[in-house]
Amino acid sequence: MPDAPPSPFDPATAYHEAGHAAVALALDRPVHRVSVLPNQDLLGKCEFRKGVQRPTDDWIETEILISLAGMVAEARHTGKYDRSAADRDLRYARKLMLYRASERSLDRFERRMVAKTENLLNDDGVWRAVELMAAELMKLGVISGRAAAHFYKMATT
Numbered sequence: 637m638p639d640a641p642p643s644p645f646d647p648a649t650a651y652h653e654a655g656h657a658a659v660a661l662a663l664d665r666p667v668h669r670v671s672v673l674p675n676q677d678l679l680g681k682c683e684f685r686k687g688v689q690r691p692t693d694d695w696i697e698t699e700i701l702i703s704l705a706g707m708v709a710e711a712r713h714t715g716k717y718d719r720s721a722a723d724r725d726l727r728y729a730r731k732l733m734l735y736r737a738s739e740r741s742l743d744r745f746e747r748r749m750v751a752k753t754e755n756l757l758n759d760d761g762v763w764r765a766v767e768l769m770a771a772e773l774m775k776l777g778v779i780s781g782r783a784a785a786h787f788y789k790m791a792t793t
Contacts (some may be wrong), residue, residue: 643774645672647678648710650720654769655683655709655757660702661788662762667781672773679721680773682706684779696732697749703729704753709766713755761792 647670657670666685674680707722719726721723729749730742737745755765772779778788 645777646679647770647774647775648718648786649674650667650712650770650773651713651766652706653680653682654762654766654773655705655707655712655726656702657707657769657784658709658762658765658788659753659756660684661765663698663701665698665702669778669781670769670773670784671778673777674748678724683781696735697728700729700732700749700757701753701756703732704750705757708750708753708757712754713770725788733746733786759792764791769792 649755652673653670657667660667660682666684668685670680672680693713703725706725707717707719709720727787728744733742747783749767757766765788769779769784772783772787
């Protein structure tokens, strides 16, 4: 039986965007859509539902963790951190981090948040959700928030 044709989508991008989605769902942030269809500005995108965000103990930390999750998931898949590919996410996360840390302690705080994100993604169920979402993104290029939630639930229950 012949092998399936290679995907036109970048696996690192699929894991990156799936990482955002899985951590968002782990932190009760509803996902609207996940895409690895590149455009002029982005290689992929994870969109969240508007107006459906639940209040949390620390909204800023939740946003930071979700922002870092793409880079961390991609690194877990590829074996290396690509800070340049995650530049937009990192700039957003560091902007939020300034609400919790001074400029002087920003690097140390970022390392702490990356470690926390790694811990979230090291959960077997959350990582399995990333793998399922990334595989579907490699096939289709886009998945709905409903599909992302389905994969997350399937992987974590």
